[in-house]
Amino acid sequence: MFSYYLELAMRSLRRSPGLTLLMVLAIGFGVAASMITWSVFRAVSGDPIPGKSSQLYTVLVDNRGPQYNDEGEPPEALTYTDATALVAARKAAHQTLLFDVAPSVLPEGNQSIPFIADGYATNADFFGMFEVPFEYGGPWHASDDEGRAAVAVISHELNQQLFNGADSVGREITMDRHTYRVVGVTAHWDPQPRYYDVFSGNQFGDPVQLYLPFTRAVDVAMDTSGRNNCGSNVDFGTGRDAWLHGECVWVPVWVELADQAAATSYREFLTRYAAEQQRAGRFHWAPNVRLRDVNNWLDHMHVVPPESRISLMVALGFFVICLVNTIGLLLAKFMRRAAEIGVRRALGAPRREIYRQFLIEAATVGLVGGVLGLLLTALGMFGVGLLFEPEIARLAHLDFSLVAMTLLVAVVATVLAAFYPTWRAAKVQPAWQLKSN
Amino acid sequence: MQIKPILAAMRHHKAGTVLIALQIALTLAIVCNALFIIHQRMARMARPSGVEETNLFVIRSDWADKSDPQRIDVQMQADLIALRQLGSVQDAAPANSFPLHGTGWDNFIKLQPDQVKMTTDSAIYFSDDHTLATLGTHLIAGRNFTASEIGAQQPRDAMHSAQVIISKDLAQRLYPDGSALGKTIYVSMGNKPSTVIGVTDTLQAHMVGSWAGPYAYNAVLVPARLLNDYTYYLVRARPSQLAAALRDAPKALYAQSRMRIIDRKDGVMTFAQVRQHAYERDVGMAILMGIISVVLLAITAAGIVGLTSFWVGQRRKQIGVRRALGATRGDILNYFLTENLLIGIGGVLVGAVLAIGINLWMVTQFEMARLSLGYVVVGVIALLLLGQGAVLAPALRASHVSPVEATRSV
Numbered sequence: 001m002f003s004y005y006l007e008l009a010m011r012s013l014r015r016s017p018g019l020t021l022l023m024v025l026a027i028g029f030g031v032a033a034s035m036i037t038w039s040v041f042r043a044v045s046g047d048p049i050p051g052k053s054s055q056l057y058t059v060l061v062d063n064r065g066p067q068y069n070d071e072g073e074p075p076e077a078l079t080y081t082d083a084t085a086l087v088a089a090r091k092a093a094h095q096t097l098l099f100d101v102a103p104s105v106l107p108e109g110n111q112s113i114p115f116i117a118d119g120y121a122t123n124a125d126f127f128g129m130f131e132v133p134f135e136y137g138g139p140w141h142a143s144d145d146e147g148r149a150a151v152a153v154i155s156h157e158l159n160q161q162l163f164n165g166a167d168s169v170g171r172e173i174t175m176d177r178h179t180y181r182v183v184g185v186t187a188h189w190d191p192q193p194r195y196y197d198v199f200s201g202n203q204f205g206d207p208v209q210l211y212l213p214f215t216r217a218v219d220v221a222m223d224t225s226g227r228n229n230c231g232s233n234v235d236f237g238t239g240r241d242a243w244l245h246g247e248c249v250w251v252p253v254w255v256e257l258a259d260q261a262a263a264t265s266y267r268e269f270l271t272r273y274a275a276e277q278q279r280a281g282r283f284h285w286a287p288n289v290r291l292r293d294v295n296n297w298l299d300h301m302h303v304v305p306p307e308s309r310i311s312l313m314v315a316l317g318f319f320v321i322c323l324v325n326t327i328g329l330l331l332a333k334f335m336r337r338a339a340e341i342g343v344r345r346a347l348g349a350p351r352r353e354i355y356r357q358f359l360i361e362a363a364t365v366g367l368v369g370g371v372l373g374l375l376l377t378a379l380g381m382f383g384v385g386l387l388f389e390p391e392i393a394r395l396a397h398l399d400f401s402l403v404a405m406t407l408l409v410a411v412v413a414t415v416l417a418a419f420y421p422t423w424r425a426a427k428v429q430p431a432w433q434l435k436s437n
Numbered sequence: 438m439q440i441k442p443i444l445a446a447m448r449h450h451k452a453g454t455v456l457i458a459l460q461i462a463l464t465l466a467i468v469c470n471a472l473f474i475i476h477q478r479m480a481r482m483a484r485p486s487g488v489e490e491t492n493l494f495v496i497r498s499d500w501a502d503k504s505d506p507q508r509i510d511v512q513m514q515a516d517l518i519a520l521r522q523l524g525s526v527q528d529a530a531p532a533n534s535f536p537l538h539g540t541g542w543d544n545f546i547k548l549q550p551d552q553v554k555m556t557t558d559s560a561i562y563f564s565d566d567h568t569l570a571t572l573g574t575h576l577i578a579g580r581n582f583t584a585s586e587i588g589a590q591q592p593r594d595a596m597h598s599a600q601v602i603i604s605k606d607l608a609q610r611l612y613p614d615g616s617a618l619g620k621t622i623y624v625s626m627g628n629k630p631s632t633v634i635g636v637t638d639t640l641q642a643h644m645v646g647s648w649a650g651p652y653a654y655n656a657v658l659v660p661a662r663l664l665n666d667y668t669y670y671l672v673r674a675r676p677s678q679l680a681a682a683l684r685d686a687p688k689a690l691y692a693q694s695r696m697r698i699i700d701r702k703d704g705v706m707t708f709a710q711v712r713q714h715a716y717e718r719d720v721g722m723a724i725l726m727g728i729i730s731v732v733l734l735a736i737t738a739a740g741i742v743g744l745t746s747f748w749v750g751q752r753r754k755q756i757g758v759r760r761a762l763g764a765t766r767g768d769i770l771n772y773f774l775t776e777n778l779l780i781g782i783g784g785v786l787v788g789a790v791l792a793i794g795i796n797l798w799m800v801t802q803f804e805m806a807r808l809s810l811g812y813v814v815v816g817v818i819a820l821l822l823l824g825q826g827a828v829l830a831p832a833l834r835a836s837h838v839s840p841v842e843a844t845r846s847v
Contacts, residue, residue, distance in 0.1 A: 037725075116698055314726065321736065324460045
């Protein structure tokens, strides 16, 4: 029966090509607009480290006090003093700290011109905590952090650029006139949004190219290329040392805590730490600390651009209108065939069969609309660079799940839209239809 | 034209009527808000920068060797002399940031040293005596910096300067009732006073985010070169020599020293590119809303054509009867136009309420402004006209139904 209904559907659709085309166009455009904006939205609002996002927490300590903090919230990163103290305390299973660096890089042998590479000064825990995959070698060891070693981990892309993709472990690169030994090459790794560096506004930044020990970067006075926030009442002295040990915040700190119990006890530790600072006379206020997990942090920092949310909602509204349009057109189409339905019903077809016939017809329209929508979505992916800034546009891509979803949404939505017209069609009274003829 | 029979007929195809009205309502709601978003974004983009943008470009030079601050200072001064000596270049100045750049320094501005909360926030532009001429921004009061006032500082030094020049909007914000000239303000962390020696005409800040809305035209010019790991040079080309200057300037810098990096992709940017980059999101949003509005109106119109055509087809016999009983073609045409108008009015009434509701919700969610009623009025008129236009073709076809139809069965 299915293939027979399919044949009937094709015949019916061919009978009024204008109406059919209109429905297909409406569904195609509606689903494409929704899918394009959805692909951007899912990229910017996704969980960047699923499975672990509830175990990673960023640590915040109020070093400004109720008069100067942001409506009760501590600043969005830590001072050098707090960051190094908390990491040294080792009260979490793993803990890391980081700041943005942008050293000039000279390839081995000095044979070509230097360029600027973006990366992070961090510690050995970073790689395990954030699940960085390695192509060659691995992270440096905690002893390298303590020994302030001149080692570096470079990305797959930088390794291509510097060493043509060869295993470069053990080779040397020059950064800002200092030599570093490569200990590891990461595989391509670019979680989006880059949750661990929202502080510097790099949530959708270009992929990271290199990593080096925090301690070493501080030793060679490598300056942060990210954000530095001094608040409104910080009287830092003059010069780098005064700044380094002053109250400007520029170091995000992350800890890994396996469960709620660990989080609770870490929060207690943080409160104790802040209370100690209060006793020591550094803070003149009660402890004000925060522990935010990845999704909470992304939420708090409003990482999803409002443009992306508005676009998605407008596109969904657009799709709803297209469906309302389709309901109207299907109704017209089905009711025009009242006589035909009457004959089928009089010959003994139960309502169920009428439902089946017309829903199959609707599904056919939905499928064709979905295919058109898919083409338009693919086309839209080229144009997405026009609609969103490059950093965000590069995140949107057509993958298998998007293709499947486009077709599924088109068919399901059309079939849902067809329920009312089909119900009306199935209600046709056979006797009345036959009589009027 | 009598409305009663139309209403009576509508009761017989309630579903179709409701569907068209609903479609008109939703379309109105979305198109009104989309147009409003487009208007807002365009208004943002049309804001003046206060800079004479033609012939202006920006070079970013990173110091490859990260040498010591004294050497950077010497190099920057040599660079500036070299740039200013170029035949294609009119003037050049060092900068840490510039209008529309997006990143840079912003400091809290205070009127009293012991003030707890800031009076306002402002962009900090490190400048020299050539900065205003290079930007093409004029002073409306006071004087420019002199060459001898220009100092140098490292990024981690507490910023302090005895003299500053501020933008018109900042001056008005700080001293709404009088001139800011000669007054003392606090722009640095160290609570040391700075005297306002000049006030510029409109000058935009580097901040372009929506959070910076109230501060978008606050700028403080500080007479110092910032000795950072990199610097920007603002360069004004002589009239009609932009292309030559864009080519000459990086060459001149490399001739000064090879130990620098000027990124091949965005190391040199014309101000037009800076502006384009600053407003990328706004352009994208406006285009997307534009496409959605146009397609939406087209689909709604097509939907009306489709459903009305079906009704005309369904009622050929009735139309024939009416014609046979003496109705003119105009009567039939009028019937369908009026019917559509009635449905349209129902739709736009609901739609207007929806449009305002959606806007109010967006106001709470996205810091959007209130929708002005003008948009709703324009939208209502546009949709009613669209409906009438869409129904015209099927209605004309209906008016051509011959009275003979009355005698045919089906």
